[in-house]
Amino acid sequence: MQHVHVVLVGTTHPGNIGASARAMKTMGLANLRLVAPAGFPSAEVTARAAGAGDVLAGTRVFGTLAEAIGDCGVVLASSARVRGIPWPEYTPREAVGRVLDAARAGTEVALVFGREQSGLSNEELSLCHGMIRIPANPDFSSLNLASAVQVIAYELNVAAAAGGAKEKTEEEDSRRVNAAELEQFYAHLEACMTDIGFMRPEQPRRLLLRLRRLFNRAALDENEYNILRGIRAAAQAAARKTRIS
Amino acid sequence: MQHVHVVLVGTTHPGNIGASARAMKTMGLANLRLVAPAGFPSAEVTARAAGAGDVLAGTRVFGTLAEAIGDCGVVLASSARVRGIPWPEYTPREAVGRVLDAARAGTEVALVFGREQSGLSNEELSLCHGMIRIPANPDFSSLNLASAVQVIAYELNVAAAAGGAKEKTEEEDSRRVNAAELEQFYAHLEACMTDIGFMRPEQPRRLLLRLRRLFNRAALDENEYNILRGIRAAAQAAARKTRIS
Numbered sequence: 001m002q003h004v005h006v007v008l009v010g011t012t013h014p015g016n017i018g019a020s021a022r023a024m025k026t027m028g029l030a031n032l033r034l035v036a037p038a039g040f041p042s043a044e045v046t047a048r049a050a051g052a053g054d055v056l057a058g059t060r061v062f063g064t065l066a067e068a069i070g071d072c073g074v075v076l077a078s079s080a081r082v083r084g085i086p087w088p089e090y091t092p093r094e095a096v097g098r099v100l101d102a103a104r105a106g107t108e109v110a111l112v113f114g115r116e117q118s119g120l121s122n123e124e125l126s127l128c129h130g131m132i133r134i135p136a137n138p139d140f141s142s143l144n145l146a147s148a149v150q151v152i153a154y155e156l157n158v159a160a161a162a163g164g165a166k167e168k169t170e171e172e173d174s175r176r177v178n179a180a181e182l183e184q185f186y187a188h189l190e191a192c193m194t195d196i197g198f199m200r201p202e203q204p205r206r207l208l209l210r211l212r213r214l215f216n217r218a219a220l221d222e223n224e225y226n227i228l229r230g231i232r233a234a235a236q237a238a239a240r241k242t243r244i245s
Numbered sequence: 246m247q248h249v250h251v252v253l254v255g256t257t258h259p260g261n262i263g264a265s266a267r268a269m270k271t272m273g274l275a276n277l278r279l280v281a282p283a284g285f286p287s288a289e290v291t292a293r294a295a296g297a298g299d300v301l302a303g304t305r306v307f308g309t310l311a312e313a314i315g316d317c318g319v320v321l322a323s324s325a326r327v328r329g330i331p332w333p334e335y336t337p338r339e340a341v342g343r344v345l346d347a348a349r350a351g352t353e354v355a356l357v358f359g360r361e362q363s364g365l366s367n368e369e370l371s372l373c374h375g376m377i378r379i380p381a382n383p384d385f386s387s388l389n390l391a392s393a394v395q396v397i398a399y400e401l402n403v404a405a406a407a408g409g410a411k412e413k414t415e416e417e418d419s420r421r422v423n424a425a426e427l428e429q430f431y432a433h434l435e436a437c438m439t440d441i442g443f444m445r446p447e448q449p450r451r452l453l454l455r456l457r458r459l460f461n462r463a464a465l466d467e468n469e470y471n472i473l474r475g476i477r478a479a480a481q482a483a484a485r486k487t488r489i490s
Contacts, residue, residue: 134399144295144391154396158338196483
């Protein structure tokens, strides 16, 4: 559990921060990160945290989601909304298996929760590797923020308690790359695609989103990451020679 | 779900009543009963209920727990505390099976939640048929009242949905590519890597195996496949221009 981080983005009601800290602690989670929170710290946060003051004391505050998840190799966002571009979507019960597998392998995992009213921006969503959707009443699916934290933390706690040795489905020969490394790769890939003449300027965004979705889902390890970087660099070098000659 | 009733006993914080109503509605529960509540109805209750005003409008208030559960054939109490007298104790996941079986048979079922600070009295407990204990951090097991309602209602909703059609876990916007297409991609990729000067002739097998492992795992859909083919073709074209010139 020490590798699992709850990340609240742009929370507007301070009470929800405190209630989320309490929900976390009841399920054995201690690591809270806040992105541009309103009213933190405050008396309201502390009051709603009840006995979870230690979680608040260890809470780290960041300016952007990218900064908050920089060291995380698995980033899953809780969302009730269906998006245009389909990210991999998990129920809480499906998601916690992935979370625990990664955390047990020493990978930092982020569980991201958006703003109470407006959720996450598309740019923020593009930093995430998948979505956790809590099954809910289709006519009223809007869980309170701390309630969503509670449900997912609860599933995590149930799975962790049940979890003896979960079988390894895949040989792990190398550590997972983290979000900051992936961002660097995407930036270089974009430059490369322009250089080799593949990127069509009229719709780069959707193309990049699809590539992000693919490689986020694939959960690259360090070897694979280095191979892809090598291919990208070689292609770019080949294209540049063309232009020079 | 219309045979399931949430019963809050002696709730002292009106906000928790509203938050519980919201939690219920998100999971498709509509029947709320209150025993000797403080501050109901009130503006605070309504505010915290958010869009669950209809649940509040249908809420019934009773003087005692005995009256509130008079018509119920199954009565389960949520409690974090271990009691001197050992009632049958269930996890939420175990309990919802019993609840749904009874409700489907037309039996009225009560899910009882005690006071925030002091829970249920022994007399009240003696009216219940069993306990639901939410697995929690042994050092801090005190869930917020509405959070406890949320967790149990969530389990109920998951179990109810599992009874019907299995939910789709991921939107599929494009068909998966088949093995033959993948083989073609790998062959073209190998040629491309040679052309751009990335493939080291002394160990091509391991490199290709790693790429196979990556893209097989990623389970490409047709759109992604076409993007990758396009990048590969553009890189190759750029490299060939270099050699010709």
